[in-house]
Amino acid sequence: MTKPTAANPRSRRSLLRAAVLPVGVAASLVLVPLPGAVAAPSADVLIAEVYGGGGNSGATLKNDFIELANKGGAAFGLDGFSVQYISGTPGANSQWSVTPLTGSVAPGARYLVAEAAGTGGTVALPTPDATGTLALSGTSGTVALVSGTAPLTCKTAADCAAEPRIRDLVGFGTAVVREGSGPAAGASNTDAVARAASLADTDDNAADFKAGAPTPVNGKGESTPGGDTGGGTGGGPTQPGTVRIHDIQGTTRVSPMVGKAVTGVPGVVTGTRSYGSKGFWIQDATPDADPATSEGLFVYTGSANPTVKAGDSVLVNGKVAEYYPNQAGGGQSITQLTGPVVTVLSSGNPLPAAVLLDDTTVPAGYAPDAAGGSIEGLALRPAEYALDAYEALEGMNVEVRDVPVVQATDEYHELWVDARSGDKRTKRGGVVYLGYENPNSGRVMVQSLAPEAEHPFPVANVGDQLTGSTSGPLDYNKFGGYTLVAGALGAVKDNGLKREVTDRALPSEVSIATYNVENLDPSDPADKFAQLATGIVTNLRSPDIITLEEIQDNNGAVNDGTVDADQTVAKFIEAIKAAGGPAYDWRSINPENGKDGGEPGGNIRTVFLFNPKRVSFTDIAGGDATTAVDVAGSGKWANLTASPGRIDPGNEAWASSRKPMVGQFAFHNKKIFVIANHFNSKGGDQGLDSRFQAPTRSSEVQRLKQAEVEHAFVSKLLAADPNARVVSLGDFNDYQFSPALKALTKDCVLHDLVNDLPEKERYSYVFQGNSQVLDHILVSSALTRHADYDVVHINSEFAVQASDHDPQVVRIKP
Known part of the structure; x- marks a missing residue:
């Protein structure tokens, strides 16, 4: 099968978005690398966060922890693996300490290893995926992810760089054993060191990690113990906090609050998803006046089905994260909340009015040009570029009306429509791609929130029309980019497309x-x-x-x-x-x-x-x-x-x-x-x-x-x-x-x-x-x-x- 981009043979519906990639703040300084321990850059499981201040003076958390993340596209088995720790300046008698691991880490998910508890702190970790007794220093040390459970023997950066069992290694504080130009800086009793939003692994601990408040997340996406991930009261917030959805979304593609915990974020539930990447969308009923800031947000509930329903007015605590459904392919990220604790204030509320996608809201211009660089840091200009317009509506309730189908229903129960009448049409009702500079900005994928067994997806050919109103949250997925996940689907008008028959050749031809x-x-x-x-x-x-x-x-x-x-x-x-x-x-x-x-x-x-x-x-x-x-x-x-x-x-x-x-x-x-x-x-x-x-x-x-x-x-x-x-x-x-x-x-x-x-x-x-x-x-x-x-x-x-x-x-x- 030849595809313009790489295609995954597994069901796209089950892989709409795998587990979350919650992240820390991106590194702001790139250092010239000097010799150091190097475990080849990871394409799958790596060390995402290290905290050694648990239970120490001034700490809130009771335990040290090590958090892994899987940025690959498939589950990664950890049976037979271990995390290991050695002091920042190992001496002749220093030994690596070992915590064996079991189970697996899902694609895009986290894996939390709880380590030793101190005498202080007031908050327990979320339920860990593995538990050990490593007593990490709050300020300096080295942690390694190792294939095998036998203790490492290397004690220098060079020796550890030559150790083939090391999958990833993080030196922090003043650690002698580290990757790249230097150890990760800033670890303390109150601060962990964590990778940036993209989980980049450049083999330079100083550049890849930044200090900040510890944000432990387990394999279920939980960041607080006993949190209610989908509804009910469950000890959740009782009053709106100071942060609104538009504050979280900001005016660029990446949230200005990524990696931070937020409390009491208000919104009305506009849709729920209990398959694939489970969770629900909320939207602020009192938006701000800035067209660049989205008022919608996805709340990721991990392995738990959401128990809220459309029309619920909720308050949500959680951690702000950016998830990249197609990171390796250069795809956009989704701003979302992870490890949610939810309070339902009322039910049966009207949903916020859907934004109509048409020529007035989707510009003909497609994307700003960054000369091949990332556009993530650019201020959104939704009146000029379609990709900016879609990003400014991310998570919000949107709508298309009486639109042409421009790609037929596929085996994954998806189709494409075109929301702009100005896009170049084919003779048979599609849109034709005639140059790199004109990608047809009105193209949007349509999926259904309802499971196929409950509400069969309409079968349509190119040139048919999706009549009436189709509305739901605007999502993003690795197989189709910006996607209208429909809570309400229009009907298909069959325009009778026929398979062509070519002319017969003459005997002389x-x-x-x-x-x-x-x-x-x-x-x-x-x-x-x-x-x-x-x-x-x-x-x-x-x-x-x-x-x-x-x-x-x-x-x-x-x-x-x-x-x-x-x-x-x-x-x-x-x-x-x-x-x-x-x-x-x-x-x-x-x-x-x-x-x-x-x-x-x-x-x-x-x-x-x-x-x-x-x-x-x-x-x-x-x-x-x-x-x-x-x-x-x-x-x-x-x-x-x-x-x-x-x-x-x-x-x-x-x-x-x-x-x-x-x-x-x-x-x-x-x-x-x-x-x-x-x-x-x-x-x-x-x-x-x-x-x-x-x-x-x-x-x-x-x-x-x-x-x-x-x-x-x-x-x-x-x-x-x-x-x-x-x-x-x-x-x-x-x-x-x-x-x-x-x-x-x-x-x-x-x-x-x-x-x-x-x-x-x-x-x-x-x-x-x-x-x-x-x-x-x-x-x-x-x-x-x-x-x-x-x-x-x-x-x-x-x-x-x-x-x-x-x-x-x-x-x-x-």
Whole structure:
């Protein structure tokens, strides 16, 4: 499956937001690192906070504690791990003390280790996830997260840096053993040291940690013992405090109060969620006059279902946190309260009026430009930029009315609508993506607050209309950015979108198509093969030549070294025959095991199907996974040195990516060179809605190199025969305006046929509500005047899909 951004195969509904990432204040000083102990920067579990003043003079908490956090995307098992402690200046007889750990820490969650109690303090920790007896110093020492429970033996920064069992290490105060330029500063009887909001791990304790009031949070998201996380009185606040929601949200993307405890925050509950990231939204019924400060806030209840309900007027105590649903991908954060203690004052109150999302509230401008840097510190300008407008409404009750559906309902019970009438429409009712500078600012994902079993989500295709009012809190999630989580859903008006059927080729025309069949293997259900075959026979009119992308090996994602795909192809050919199509022949080249990317074990590759009654394939021996195809002869005698053959497969441009396959065909005794392509995916790119603007499209670098390699080969072929008939087609995983496609078409070596279509028809794929081009058919100049090109829309706009791509076909009079 090719996606413009990395996709997680697990249910997005269950991963809307995993457990919270409560954080401290971001470090304000970056120091030049000096030699120190270094445990490689962590992508998952690390030490988030250390407090050694528990029970000491002036302390409120009774116990020392160590808090871990998991910033990864999967649960991390801690069985067999330990946290260990040694004094700040260990001597010859100093030993590391050990607290063994058990259980696991959920993605995005915390794990609290309670350590020794002092004689003072008045407040107990929230229920810890592990308990030890380490007596940490309040001012200086070193804590390590260790794989194993045997005590460490290292006592210097250099020796600990070489210890492979250390997963993370924090030296504080005047600790000799620390990471980077120096230990974390400021630890005391009243102050802990904690990582910044992003949980950044730069291997420099001085830069990564800052002192502040201790804020212990356990694996359930609790920060105070016995707190009521969703309703009732439970010892909660009885009077409004001085802090309001707009004070917490502030005028930038990150709360000015992050990491701080707040009490008695008033609000009306606007929605509750008892699946995925559990909690509820509150909104202030008496907003301020600043349009940049949101009046809504999510209250995260950890593993507990919220017991409040919409319309409850509540007071909430909690800790302010920023949660990043897609931190690694550059996504925005969500300001929220964690470890809540809640008092319900009254029920049945009217919800605050929803803000209507339309042309008057969502600007055409999309995002401020920070030259690739973070926009988090910039003051929000909601009248100028859509991302600022959405952020200024984060957590608030919003509404869309009578809006077009611009991406069909998916398997996760989501769809996309467009709230701006000014966004560029496709011919069939979507919105078309025509340039990096115009991402269509009105696109919003819609989900439902109601579980699917209680209220089935509407099934809609692109071009349908979500009629009436759809309203609910405005959330943010890693798979779709800003999301209207609907408490009230409008009805779908079916506008009757039909799957297209291309024109029939004339006897004098050769028809050549491309189709990404989305990880096809023999274990796929017969219905998928039948649907794909119907697309070939009925909608594409049985093209003479078809390049297929994402054909997997004979046992699909089973990773056992199998690379043959003859069973996959044979099953597909039989399905085509059953649908009334021709008996296709085929050619392909098996990839090296595990070298072409895609689903692990799947060994995806491109395949030529061809109708031997209409065209012939010129077999030229010598093509394999590692041998580069070349050009021999000149003029009308120009030929490939191998057919099928791979274009420069050893070039580093094709690392972990599919290699283009070229084949030599003949139609009415006229030679046609066909190149099947599947360039590297967009995985790892920052999204359009990234907190970094302009977003970094890191995957473009490799595709540009791939395009340059293929351009050189086509140039060599055309140098041998300027009249060579070349068709290069497939899933290029990039846009017609991208650097890669510009490189492929440089000097008019190839012409991208999608640019001949009207703008409203330029798309083959829909992602995050944008109809866009990923698949292309390019031709050499000998064919530009005789090419009739069509993107056949049968998948991307529909809730029921055989593939996530639309096929394309060109009819050529060679």
